[in-house]
Amino acid sequence: MTLSDEEITRLFRAHKTVMQMLRDRGYLVLDFEIEQSREDFIGKYGEHMKREDLVIQKAKINGGSDQIFVFFPEESKVGVKTVKTFTDRMKSENVLSAILVVQQHLTPFARTCVAEISSRFYIEVFLEAELLVNISKHVLVPKHKLLTTEEKKTLLDRYTVKETQLPRIQVTDSVARYYGLKRGQVVKIIRQSETAGQYVTYRYVV
Known part of the structure; x- marks a missing residue:
């Protein structure tokens, strides 16, 4: 499904805030990733971009094996199946932390799933709307x-x-x-x- 101009703008703003957030948490984020314009964003992901193409994977500045994924789920209301798809990828790449940028709150079953796996995978959930402005x-x-x-x-x-x-x-x-x-x-x-x-x-x- 093709995204509207308004949806692309929202994704661009949320994506920028996530990059700033990761840098503030000590992950290696380069200046051009923070300063990327809306036009550059569209140039990178295309006018017919999909949310699932916006996956971010970053490592801590101080090195080591500490990495994080940021996923932008395609579906408007994320369920258990999608959460398991993400955790399978985290497991295969040995990444223990992730952020989900969702359009709506998770389903109750998905929330339970995230809680149950919290001893192995640390998954944070942010609404896209929460990231349109950088609170910091x-x-x-x-x-x-x-x-x-x-x-x-x-x-x-x-x-x-x-x-x-x-x-x-x-x-x-x-x-x-x-x-x-x-x-x-x-x-x-x-x-x-x-x-x-x-x-x-x-x-x-x-």
């Missing part, structure tokens, strides 16, 4: 930086506190979802202050 670029959203295990230990030792004593951020928070935060992690939040220059706080992900 909003003037009111401060910079977030995920602490490494070592940085987290240093922080807790320095202030002699337990992680559970830190202010909290919900794993379902839209900014936490953008950065792919997981329960048990600690994130550093850097706000610009007119008086103090920078104001730093830390949040424990719950």
Whole structure:
């Protein structure tokens, strides 16, 4: 089915936000992939593009085997069969993380399937509509930086506190979802202050 101009524009915007999101999570994304124009996007995927052709596969900047897939399912409401198709591909290429950019919420059975396989495959689901604007670029959203295990230990030792004593951020928070935060992690939040220059706080992900 041929996509309308409006659908292509939505996909272009969602695709751009995903690229920015992956870079912010530490994946290797090149400048031209971020700065790609709508015309370049159409040039790459064609005027008769299909969502399934937009698959992204990226590795972390620091090397290693940590990779992620981003899938754009063709069907408007994703079911179990499609989820299993994606996990089969992840398994065959030894990729343990994926993002699904969907047009509508998953079917209840598909949601259950994603939950059941979460011990083996970490699959995040974003509505296409959620990615039309990059929430991290909003003037009111401060910079977030995920602490490494070592940085987290240093922080807790320095202030002699337990992680559970830190202010909290919900794993379902839209900014936490953008950065792919997981329960048990600690994130550093850097706000610009007119008086103090920078104001730093830390949040424990719950």
